[in-house]
Amino acid sequence: MKKLLVFIIAMMLVLPAIAETVETFEWTREGTFIDDQQNMLSVMASYDESKPGWYVGCMLGDNMYGSIIQQEGDTLHGNIVPEYEQGEFIVTVSEEGEEGLLLTVPDGTTYSFVPYEIPEASITVTINTDGLGQIAYALGGETPEFDEEYPSQSAYIGLAEPATYVFAAKADDGWQFVKWQKDGVTISNEAQITVDVTESAEYVAVFATSSGYAGEPVTDVESAKTIGDVLALPSSGYTAYENVFVWAFELNDTVYRAIADTSKETSDAIFDLEYDDPEYQAKFNALVAPLAIKRIENLSEQIPTQEEMNAVVGKTGEYLLNNGWSCSGWNLDEMEFYMDHGPFRYRMIFAGEVKNAESFDDYEDLKPLTVVSVAYYGIGDATSLEEEEE
Numbered sequence: 389m390k391k392l393l394v395f396i397i398a399m400m401l402v403l404p405a406i407a408e409t410v411e412t413f414e415w416t417r418e419g420t421f422i423d424d425q426q427n428m429l430s431v432m433a434s435y436d437e438s439k440p441g442w443y444v445g446c447m448l449g450d451n452m453y454g455s456i457i458q459q460e461g462d463t464l465h466g467n468i469v470p471e472y473e474q475g476e477f478i479v480t481v482s483e484e485g486e487e488g489l490l491l492t493v494p495d496g497t498t499y500s501f502v503p504y505e506i507p508e509a510s511i512t513v514t515i516n517t518d519g520l521g522q523i524a525y526a527l528g529g530e531t532p533e534f535d536e537e538y539p540s541q542s543a544y545i546g547l548a549e550p551a552t553y554v555f556a557a558k559a560d561d562g563w564q565f566v567k568w569q570k571d572g573v574t575i576s577n578e579a580q581i582t583v584d585v586t587e588s589a590e591y592v593a594v595f596a597t598s599s600g601y602a603g604e605p606v607t608d609v610e611s612a613k614t615i616g617d618v619l620a621l622p623s624s625g626y627t628a629y630e631n632v633f634v635w636a637f638e639l640n641d642t643v644y645r646a647i648a649d650t651s652k653e654t655s656d657a658i659f660d661l662e663y664d665d666p667e668y669q670a671k672f673n674a675l676v677a678p679l680a681i682k683r684i685e686n687l688s689e690q691i692p693t694q695e696e697m698n699a700v701v702g703k704t705g706e707y708l709l710n711n712g713w714s715c716s717g718w719n720l721d722e723m724e725f726y727m728d729h730g731p732f733r734y735r736m737i738f739a740g741e742v743k744n745a746e747s748f749d750d751y752e753d754l755k756p757l758t759v760v761s762v763a764y765y766g767i768g769d770a771t772s773l774e775e776e777e778e
Contacts, residue, residue: 413462415442421489421501429491429501430454431464431481444468444481446491448499453477509546512588513553517541518766519595520560528552528582550586557593562669564598566622566638572766574641596622596638600669601677609644609684616677618646626676627771628658633679636687636731636770643687643767645731648679687731687770697734697762705738705754715750716768725754726765733768737761 421429430445434456442464445454457466457479464481477494484490484500491499515523522539524532532554545553557579559565568576569592575581583591601619606612621637628634630652636645657675661668700708708727716733717726725736740757742748 413459415459415462415464417483417487417489418442420504420506422504423499423501425499427499427501428504429481429489429499431489441466444479446479448493453479507548509548511547511550511585513545513547513585514590515543515545515555516590516592517557517595518592519566519597520563521565521593521595522558522560523593524556524558526554528554530554532556532580534558545585547585550584552582552584554580554582555591555593556580557595559595559598562598562600563595564622566594566596567641568593596624599623599673601673603677606639609639609686612646612681612684614677614681615646615648615679616673617681618644619673619677624767624770627773628655629773630655632773633658633676634771634773635676636767643770644684645687645770646681646684647773648676648681650679654679687767691732691764694763697764700736700762701759703759705757705759708759709751709755715754718748718750720745720748723757723760727762728768728772731767731770731772733765735763735765 418431418433421431423429427449428447430443432443434441434443436456439456441456441458443454443456444464444466446452446468453468453470455466455468455470457464457468459465462482465479467476467478469475469477479494480492482490482492487503489501491501493499515525517523522534522541523543524534524540525543525545526532528551534556555568557565557568565579566577567574568578568581570589572592599619601616603616603620605620606617609618612618615633615635618635618637618639621639624636624638624643626633626635628650631650633648633650633655634645635648636643638644654675658672661671665671708729713727713729715725716728718724720742723738723740723742725738727734727736737760738754738757739760742753742757
């Protein structure tokens with residue numbers, strides 16, 4: 389008994405000293421990992437201060453998971469089903485070898501992962517929309533699927549090497565698909581296209597409003613006599629002035645505007661239409677279809693040359709605003725502004741200082757800035773006429 393008491397007392401004296409020497413395991417392995425079946429695992433420290441822990445995401449076959457879990461001893465353990473989804477998929481992540489990770493899933497299956505360096509994207513592709521519609525894409529040979537709950541108007545693809553993709557576009561109600569453009573150049577009038585992506589580029593799905601007009605459109609502008617002859621063509625808008633009606637449309641990849649004289653009564657009738665009226669479009673078509681066209685302008689032929697555009701380089705924002713220009717958008721990080729003049733839109737780079745980006749005023753704050761460069765960006769308001777004609 390005496391020996392036992394001595395042993396107990398000795399252990400009571402030694403255990404605190406031992407406890408002080410035990411170090412908390414520090415988890416250090418993070419990054420992207422891959423196994424021999426091309427499953428992927430991602431581990432990184434949570435950047436959300438309100439949710440400390442480790443983000444663990446994995447792609448096992450066709451199943452994807454990802455959530456923040458906690459460190460337990462020398463492992464990461466927890467449910468990695470995303471918060472916005474229901475269910476559980478409780479995993480354990482532990483170190484394996486000198487730099488690998490071992491993933492254990494609920495049924496006891498284990499996956500061995502090794503570090504994986506994601507290739508740096510040498511080809512960057514953006515997919516955007518012009519007008520109201522949505523886009524989808526898939527690898528070549530697969531069918532793109534549209535997300536009806538969360539429709540996409542833009543997407544980014546980063547590639548380390550060339551690949552084939554399928555791009556698809558679908559118009560919203562009241563709109564129609566017109567064309568695909570690559571860096572501003574039309575490449576197809578088909579809504580779904582297969583693209584060999586070999587270089588960085590911007591692809592844009594262009595949509596235009598649809599009048600729903602049942603009449604057969606002309607195939608050449610010379611044959612158009614009334615607005616009804618061009619009413620069913622893809623349109624970029626209209627304007628009903630007091631005595632003039634302007635209908636902008638596209639035919640054979642060229643933007644036109646048809647100008648017709650009208651009466652104040654007809655213009656007033658157009659203004660009085662209730663947009664939420666189920667018969668709105670039919671009533672609108674009935675008012676404008678009979679209008680006789682007095683001329684059609686080819687806007688695509690009127691696009692200014694670069695030399696003509698350079699005439700505003702060195703001018704101030706105040707000069708532009710005083711001479712009929714207006715600002716339709718900007719990116720202050722790049723001092724990039726989209727400026728409209730007549731029917732055209734331009735991309736301009738300005739020099740100068742913007743004192744408060746959060747409260748930027750596209751009129752007063754633009755005045756002291758100076759134009760550094762200008763480039764044609766596209767058709768802005770195709771129905772914009774000179775004041776004397778309005």
